[in-house]
Amino acid sequence: MALQIINAPGSDSRETATQIREAIAEAIPGAEIEVTSSSAGHFEIRVVSSAFEGKNRVAQHQLVYGAITELMVGDAPPVHAVDRLDCSLP
Amino acid sequence: MSLDEATRERIEGLVRETPVLLFMKGNRESPQCGFSATVVRILDTLIPEYATADVLQDAELRDGIKVFSSWPTIPQLYVGGEFVGGCDIVQELFANGELQQTLGVQADPDVSPEINVTEAATQALKQIVSERAPEGHAVHLQIDARFQSHLGLAPPEAGEIEIKGPGISLFLDPMSASRAHGIQIDVIETSDGTGFHIENPNAPEVRALPPEELRGWLESGRSFELLDVRTPEERALSSIDTSVLLTAEEAARVEALPRETALVFYCKAGGRSQQAAEYFAQKGFTEVHNLVGGIDAWLETSGS
Numbered sequence: 431m432a433l434q435i436i437n438a439p440g441s442d443s444r445e446t447a448t449q450i451r452e453a454i455a456e457a458i459p460g461a462e463i464e465v466t467s468s469s470a471g472h473f474e475i476r477v478v479s480s481a482f483e484g485k486n487r488v489a490q491h492q493l494v495y496g497a498i499t500e501l502m503v504g505d506a507p508p509v510h511a512v513d514r515l516d517c518s519l520p
Numbered sequence: 521m522s523l524d525e526a527t528r529e530r531i532e533g534l535v536r537e538t539p540v541l542l543f544m545k546g547n548r549e550s551p552q553c554g555f556s557a558t559v560v561r562i563l564d565t566l567i568p569e570y571a572t573a574d575v576l577q578d579a580e581l582r583d584g585i586k587v588f589s590s591w592p593t594i595p596q597l598y599v600g601g602e603f604v605g606g607c608d609i610v611q612e613l614f615a616n617g618e619l620q621q622t623l624g625v626q627a628d629p630d631v632s633p634e635i636n637v638t639e640a641a642t643q644a645l646k647q648i649v650s651e652r653a654p655e656g657h658a659v660h661l662q663i664d665a666r667f668q669s670h671l672g673l674a675p676p677e678a679g680e681i682e683i684k685g686p687g688i689s690l691f692l693d694p695m696s697a698s699r700a701h702g703i704q705i706d707v708i709e710t711s712d713g714t715g716f717h718i719e720n721p722n723a724p725e726v727r728a729l730p731p732e733e734l735r736g737w738l739e740s741g742r743s744f745e746l747l748d749v750r751t752p753e754e755r756a757l758s759s760i761d762t763s764v765l766l767t768a769e770e771a772a773r774v775e776a777l778p779r780e781t782a783l784v785f786y787c788k789a790g791g792r793s794q795q796a797a798e799y800f801a802q803k804g805f806t807e808v809h810n811l812v813g814g815i816d817a818w819l820e821t822s823g824s
Binding site: 488492496499502504509 | 583586587589590591592593603604605609
């Protein structure tokens, strides 16, 4: 019997990455979004949007985190950690 | 996830009413995660007082604060009702001086305190450096806002002040340096072995009050607050007449008293009460006393 690594990055992470992208796209219309997963539950996010204009880094991150909070709270959230979040202007 | 109205109102109330509030895992005395510990260490360096809320004790708060702040991690620092950031951001703001501005504390970058290191302490520090310090590490002296001193080994950082002594250099961050003038570092032998002993003349003063003197005060009808910092269980066994238990409500009442009010603290043996006394001394009380030997010494000397 082949062993299956249950927590390896796979379909769950891909699905979650899609959820992250959709949630950010809804909160920041027109944003250019890139989501990658390095390991199960860990994600790296890059967002390019003019909505970041005039905002400091904390406020920029809040804009993104606010969109995906739902995926990050609770006992076993699909997003365990955002290892890297880059926000930039187009 | 939407935040239910009750939780939102509760968090809003907390951040509005608390000048400096850290949402963290554990508490100031024992942080339960490295990130929380880092922010506690930074705040300890800058200000004597701030509040913490332990999210591990409160599931509603743990998720609630993440939604409230649009910030997915703990710790989270709030100052004056405004979200400042998590661990990384706080470290960054501390390093570039913005956190000091936000908190209204500024150290003179050119401060040059006079520090006395005894010959014995110099030798002991040199020995530690040669035996235990990794390459590039030096002796650091940190004095936090409660005037607790910490000696450690770390690489010197930009903005730190180097105090060159005969045979040994000490590095202090500017806040620590501003609290260090006249400090004396010595080595003492205790039952636990050899240790450094640091006397800081800038520390708020708590005076030792021997039991006989307290008896005199009570007999003379002198006006002062006598505060018992033990647990209700300990207090049930014995207590000093006219004393009151220092509950949270009682502490709040005392804190609101004029700063020249005389305060006397006691516990079982004098350790816990010393901490409580130091806390109130840092609050600006000028007549703060600790009953020497606690209630144990009080009962021993009662003679009846």
